[in-house]
Amino acid sequence: MSGLAITTADVTAAYERIANGVHRTPVMTSRLLDEIAERHLFFKCENLQRGGSFKIRGATNKLLQLSDDERRRGVVAYSSGNHAQGVALAARGLGVSAVIVMAADAPSAKVDATRGYGADILMYDRCTDDREAIAAEIVARDGRVLVPPYDDPAIIAGQGTATLELLQDVPGLDAVVAPVGGGGLLAGAAVIAASQDRPVPAFGAEPETADDTARSLEIGERVEIGPPETIADGARVQMPGELTFPIVRELAAGVVRVPEATIVRAMTLVMTRMKLVVEPTGVLAAAAALEGLLPTDVQRVGIILSGGNIDLETLGQLVG
Amino acid sequence: MSGLAITTADVTAAYERIANGVHRTPVMTSRLLDEIAERHLFFKCENLQRGGSFKIRGATNKLLQLSDDERRRGVVAYSSGNHAQGVALAARGLGVSAVIVMAADAPSAKVDATRGYGADILMYDRCTDDREAIAAEIVARDGRVLVPPYDDPAIIAGQGTATLELLQDVPGLDAVVAPVGGGGLLAGAAVIAASQDRPVPAFGAEPETADDTARSLEIGERVEIGPPETIADGARVQMPGELTFPIVRELAAGVVRVPEATIVRAMTLVMTRMKLVVEPTGVLAAAAALEGLLPTDVQRVGIILSGGNIDLETLGQLVG
Numbered sequence: 067m068s069g070l071a072i073t074t075a076d077v078t079a080a081y082e083r084i085a086n087g088v089h090r091t092p093v094m095t096s097r098l099l100d101e102i103a104e105r106h107l108f109f110k111c112e113n114l115q116r117g118g119s120f121k122i123r124g125a126t127n128k129l130l131q132l133s134d135d136e137r138r139r140g141v142v143a144y145s146s147g148n149h150a151q152g153v154a155l156a157a158r159g160l161g162v163s164a165v166i167v168m169a170a171d172a173p174s175a176k177v178d179a180t181r182g183y184g185a186d187i188l189m190y191d192r193c194t195d196d197r198e199a200i201a202a203e204i205v206a207r208d209g210r211v212l213v214p215p216y217d218d219p220a221i222i223a224g225q226g227t228a229t230l231e232l233l234q235d236v237p238g239l240d241a242v243v244a245p246v247g248g249g250g251l252l253a254g255a256a257v258i259a260a261s262q263d264r265p266v267p268a269f270g271a272e273p274e275t276a277d278d279t280a281r282s283l284e285i286g287e288r289v290e291i292g293p294p295e296t297i298a299d300g301a302r303v304q305m306p307g308e309l310t311f312p313i314v315r316e317l318a319a320g321v322v323r324v325p326e327a328t329i330v331r332a333m334t335l336v337m338t339r340m341k342l343v344v345e346p347t348g349v350l351a352a353a354a355a356l357e358g359l360l361p362t363d364v365q366r367v368g369i370i371l372s373g374g375n376i377d378l379e380t381l382g383q384l385v386g
Numbered sequence: 387m388s389g390l391a392i393t394t395a396d397v398t399a400a401y402e403r404i405a406n407g408v409h410r411t412p413v414m415t416s417r418l419l420d421e422i423a424e425r426h427l428f429f430k431c432e433n434l435q436r437g438g439s440f441k442i443r444g445a446t447n448k449l450l451q452l453s454d455d456e457r458r459r460g461v462v463a464y465s466s467g468n469h470a471q472g473v474a475l476a477a478r479g480l481g482v483s484a485v486i487v488m489a490a491d492a493p494s495a496k497v498d499a500t501r502g503y504g505a506d507i508l509m510y511d512r513c514t515d516d517r518e519a520i521a522a523e524i525v526a527r528d529g530r531v532l533v534p535p536y537d538d539p540a541i542i543a544g545q546g547t548a549t550l551e552l553l554q555d556v557p558g559l560d561a562v563v564a565p566v567g568g569g570g571l572l573a574g575a576a577v578i579a580a581s582q583d584r585p586v587p588a589f590g591a592e593p594e595t596a597d598d599t600a601r602s603l604e605i606g607e608r609v610e611i612g613p614p615e616t617i618a619d620g621a622r623v624q625m626p627g628e629l630t631f632p633i634v635r636e637l638a639a640g641v642v643r644v645p646e647a648t649i650v651r652a653m654t655l656v657m658t659r660m661k662l663v664v665e666p667t668g669v670l671a672a673a674a675a676l677e678g679l680l681p682t683d684v685q686r687v688g689i690i691l692s693g694g695n696i697d698l699e700t701l702g703q704l705v706g
Contacts, residue, residue, distance in 0.1 A: 092412065094434075113661045114414075114660075114661055118661065175658070182418075334698060337663050337698065338495070338663070338697070338698060340434075341433045341434055341438065341662060341663040341664075341694035342661060342662065342663065343657050343658070343661040343662065343663055344661075374661035377658070378654060378657065378658060378701075378702075378705040378706050379706050381698075381701075381702065381706065382698075382701065382702030382703070382705070382706020383702070383706070385698045385702070386698050386699050386701065386702020386703070386706055
């Protein structure tokens with residue numbers, strides 16, 4: 067793994083470091099979904115994680131490695147999604163000030179939740195402003211530390227702890243599957259899964275319409291796609307990360323493309339049969355397993371249900 | 387407890403008897419909901435139970451006490467709700483034939499789920515037929531055993547096991563709260579809660595518009611109300627049970643009336659914050675705790691989330 071942004075030891079260290087700040091989420095199973103998938107599925111319920119997604123893992127790991135001086139200056143992140151809530155919650159837990167740069171038209175539920183976790187919200191206009199530039203300005207002006215959504219060794223290692231726990235709780239998995247946006251969750255998963263005594267293949271699951279990582283893997287280098295249209299808002303990324311992609315390329319078993327209709331079907335199954343609220347991005351890996359998108363010899367599959375932050379209006383429109 | 391339909395020993399025996407057939411459901415907590423309720427809430431997640439509600443507990447306890455001959459002849463139940471699925475699933479697990487009498491206009495999702503569990507469905511016309519008479523005819527003609535929805539000692543004792551597990555898992559509760567339809571769940575809860583070394587008050591939570599049990603408690607005997615209008619379809623019962631009511635009257639701490647609007651608010655909170663799918667009836671006890679309907683000295687509260695069987699169309703209409 068030389069030259070990659072993190073090692074197995076980084077994930078293991080993150081696991082120890084963040085244990086007090088995050089939930090060890092349960093692994094759930096469903097006979098009915100096993101029958102549909104014709105496999106044994108083990109769902110790592112990061113939708114039940116603090117803040118409603120895995121994002122608090124990476125954020126906590128990042129914040130715990132700041133110097134006292136950096137903590138005093140606080141952090142900044144740009145996100146209209148789960149990363150916002152993960153950073154806000156991690157910061158509050160550690161008594162660190164957080165500014166989150168969010169689009170002015172972000173769903174009020176997400177803005178309210180992030181503010182509810184104690185972060186200051188800085189609104190920007192999606193049409194005229196550049197949120198990365200705004201964050202960079204805050205870093206330069208106030209000395210706040212940027213907490214990137216995925217392209218950071220501490221973030222990648224933190225996200226890997228979800229898979230580490232899953233591998234601890236369910237021995238003998240044939241594969242693990244994680245959704246892919248910027249690739250932090252999958253990269254962390256791939257590192258820890260590859261390091262097992264019997265290495266476990268780690269697959270990514272990406273919306274068919276937002277297949278920047280799948281395409282990049284096909285040609286062996288990062289490609290950028292146009293703004294993707296997918297209900298999986300957490301996977302609307304146009305290019306894999308600079309740090310995450312080399313890890314995915316070297317250590318992941320592959321990335322499967324998930325059609326939009328299968329995302330809705332998987333959400334419906336997980337909600338009606340497992341009684342778990344999941345968001346579209348959160349169910350990508352489940353969709354891959356339920357719809358026969360994985361190799362047939364993969365019988366015992368660990369599935370990261372990565373998040374459950376969806377407002378009920380949207381939910382009603384998608385599956386009602 | 388002399389003269390009551392069941393004793394503590396019946397619940398304890400049921401617990402041992404049914405352990406292989408039912409899930410020991412998890413107890414979940416939420417800091418945010420604790421803040422809203424200004425109490426510590428411990429949610430017993432029977433929405434994650436097999437069949438999506440606590441109903442399999444009583445059904446399994448009943449079926450396991452049938453003679454070989456009775457098991458060969460099979461069972462019959464009338465229900466358009468969770469009891470149908472509980473009986474169907476319990477019967478399949480024990481290799482017993484089950485006929486479920488369901489209204490012809492029951493939601494197709496519930497009919498399909500019940501059939502999917504292997505039961506035969508007998509449709510009746512809600513306007514012209516009497517489902518209890520149909521079931522009685524099947525009992526007389528085919529020798530099948532009736533599995534009543536609540537007014538049966540084996541059913542009451544079985545439902546009590548949910549509270550038994552909750553009391554085992556969370557020591558030091560100040561109260562437990564269960565939804566009330568026919569009263570089986572609350573009666574079972576009251577029996578086991580009253581028998582603790584430090585007896586735990588058991589409260590019922592009933593829709594304000596379907597308050598047959600609250601009214602009956604006020605006058606000390608069972609009264610019948612008109613057909614209630616409430617979104618909590620599992621609590622649309624017009625009179626408390628003949629066996630359940632004396633237990634509730636003698637052993638329960640009271641029954642609180644839950645306004646319809648608070649049911650929807652509680653569903654929204656449980657779904658968006660705990661990421662759990664719950665049905666309106668399933669969230670009655672949570673609504674009571676979240677909306678200040680319990681005595682203020684009740685600080686550590688066990689809440690039975692009794693079920694999560696709701697089709698997503700209905701869900702979208704209620705909370706979307």
